[in-house]
Amino acid sequence: MEGCLDSNDYQLRDFNPSPIDQAFHRQQRRSYKRDEHSPIQEPFLKGTKSVGDKPPHLHPLAFVYKWWFWEVLTIVLSIAATAAMIVVLLEFDSKPPPQLPSGVTLNAIVSLLSTVAKAPMLAAVSACIGNLKWRWFSKPRALKDYEVFDGASRGPYGAIRLITRKHPLHMAIIGAVITLLALFVDPFIQQIITYPLLPIPTSNATVPRSQSYDADIYIPNLDSGINTGPEFGMKAAIYKGIFTSASPSDVTPDCATGNCTFPLFDTLAICSKCVNVTDQTTSSHSSPSDGGCGGSLSYLETNYTYALPGSINVEISSCTSDGDFVSGVAMISTVDVSDSMSNSMLGISNPITSLAILQFPGVNAEGYSGTYSNATPLAWECSLYYCLNTYNVSVVNNNATTLLVSTYHSETGTPIPYTSLEDTPDGILQRPPNSTVTAGNPTFRIQNGTVAALSQYMNHTLSGQFLTENTEVPYGTFVNDVMQALNITADIDGLMDGLAISMTNYLRELGNSGSDSQAQGTAYSLIVHVHIRWAWLALSAVLVVLSIGLLTVTIILSARSGLPVWKSSSMETIFHGPDNGSGIGGRSLDNGSAKAITPDAMMVLGQTSNGDWRLNHPLPPLPR
Numbered sequence: 001m002e003g004c005l006d007s008n009d010y011q012l013r014d015f016n017p018s019p020i021d022q023a024f025h026r027q028q029r030r031s032y033k034r035d036e037h038s039p040i041q042e043p044f045l046k047g048t049k050s051v052g053d054k055p056p057h058l059h060p061l062a063f064v065y066k067w068w069f070w071e072v073l074t075i076v077l078s079i080a081a082t083a084a085m086i087v088v089l090l091e092f093d094s095k096p097p098p099q100l101p102s103g104v105t106l107n108a109i110v111s112l113l114s115t116v117a118k119a120p121m122l123a124a125v126s127a128c129i130g131n132l133k134w135r136w137f138s139k140p141r142a143l144k145d146y147e148v149f150d151g152a153s154r155g156p157y158g159a160i161r162l163i164t165r166k167h168p169l170h171m172a173i174i175g176a177v178i179t180l181l182a183l184f185v186d187p188f189i190q191q192i193i194t195y196p197l198l199p200i201p202t203s204n205a206t207v208p209r210s211q212s213y214d215a216d217i218y219i220p221n222l223d224s225g226i227n228t229g230p231e232f233g234m235k236a237a238i239y240k241g242i243f244t245s246a247s248p249s250d251v252t253p254d255c256a257t258g259n260c261t262f263p264l265f266d267t268l269a270i271c272s273k274c275v276n277v278t279d280q281t282t283s284s285h286s287s288p289s290d291g292g293c294g295g296s297l298s299y300l301e302t303n304y305t306y307a308l309p310g311s312i313n314v315e316i317s318s319c320t321s322d323g324d325f326v327s328g329v330a331m332i333s334t335v336d337v338s339d340s341m342s343n344s345m346l347g348i349s350n351p352i353t354s355l356a357i358l359q360f361p362g363v364n365a366e367g368y369s370g371t372y373s374n375a376t377p378l379a380w381e382c383s384l385y386y387c388l389n390t391y392n393v394s395v396v397n398n399n400a401t402t403l404l405v406s407t408y409h410s411e412t413g414t415p416i417p418y419t420s421l422e423d424t425p426d427g428i429l430q431r432p433p434n435s436t437v438t439a440g441n442p443t444f445r446i447q448n449g450t451v452a453a454l455s456q457y458m459n460h461t462l463s464g465q466f467l468t469e470n471t472e473v474p475y476g477t478f479v480n481d482v483m484q485a486l487n488i489t490a491d492i493d494g495l496m497d498g499l500a501i502s503m504t505n506y507l508r509e510l511g512n513s514g515s516d517s518q519a520q521g522t523a524y525s526l527i528v529h530v531h532i533r534w535a536w537l538a539l540s541a542v543l544v545v546l547s548i549g550l551l552t553v554t555i556i557l558s559a560r561s562g563l564p565v566w567k568s569s570s571m572e573t574i575f576h577g578p579d580n581g582s583g584i585g586g587r588s589l590d591n592g593s594a595k596a597i598t599p600d601a602m603m604v605l606g607q608t609s610n611g612d613w614r615l616n617h618p619l620p621p622l623p624r
Contacts, residue, residue: 074120081117199524205260207253209267211516217449229457241502248402262521269389272500274382293319310341327471330364331487351385
């Protein structure tokens, strides 16, 4: 066991004291009185003077002042520097970087304070390790341990040697750990401060919305025989929605800084709803008859009727020759539907328009030779209607995002049905009580002439049919573009939704006059800010706390042990180090029993007969 004497260390079996030695030891035993506080226990120093002989008693504060004043002062300085660093970081956290004289940066100040905190702390830790070294030798220890402790008080390499060689519970290990972890303080400090871009409100922002729709169309003008429909802007929006994709984000906010936020807002809008009723569609047909296909007796005409839910009947005809398909429709769209269809099938009262669409992709295939009886159509029922949409709009780095939060349509219907143009009222939509939007005017209005004109135009635009590829038509016949789009799309629901979005975007951009035509938001400028990542400061704080604890325990141990407070002093090692001429208690070892001073030689710190402290060989035990 480390620290214990055995025959290999001291060759006690070969030790034969002379009569003079025996008399000397007997006299020592009679005159020796062991100090009960001595850290040296039998059998290490039998017959020697104890290291526990204390200097005159000092008050604890006087003891600290006399022997540990500078170390306490350095720890206080380390605490003050750490506290100052925390105060500086708190002062500038979440604020723009300070403009300091001579270009000094916040990082430089924090780095300086960190150095001021670390350097004194390590000086105190070094003193603690040095003083614990002498306490380690209050019992016989190998001389090479002196070098290990001394190296640990001087730097990281020695600290590693101390950690790997000494008992892990020894107090000096804490000092070695502090010394090693201090290597990482500077990199950790560099991670504390970052400079992200944070948004700061700088100005107002706006985004278009619609409180009303008034195209300045008057009812008498619609009864003149020629219907011109709504204004060109709405017509363009209708065709854009049918032929291209549309998104609510197409409406661009006015955001001068490129970064804006807006509260939730609602706007007058147009919505769509479609349902696929293919599985609910049935068909019937008449017997083929001649003479109906352009008067040609060689062609037979067959009439087909498709019954859709909601009391909708769609009729088409086809021509065949010798049983082969000659001509017919590839798609048909009709607004000739019952007033109750939209409500019963789609839950929409009094829409702008309702329609039924049948597509015959099989019949339209190249080289088709069958009849409609062999081809099942795809059937859709759709409605367009006025609604209120609630949006969440934001702009980040000049990229606007518009999210549809909710949509609302009055169950009572908007507008109220009319039996003649003169009876058409204004359309009214009232914001629902449970709306997430509470600010602004809750009433949305569509002027009666605009209501009638848009309804008439949508009925006209979305009605028609598209013939199959092999149908014979006069040279120079042009197709209806809208019917062509309805024919080739595989997603009627998506097409109608894009149409509604495009029309809504036009309503929002049209705006009409008044402050209600814009939703107000806030524009933010991205300003560099100081951001403190406090977790990276933990290492410095922990090291300061460990240093305080190490110094406190070291002072208490040094006060209780009665050992000299030599710390890491090189002078004390020179004047009180081992020699080959004398042992503890002033007894000469020239009789041949002296052990050579080697790294493995056992040494102990004790007092000679004249009271001088010396690190030297312990005396072997006396014979009984």
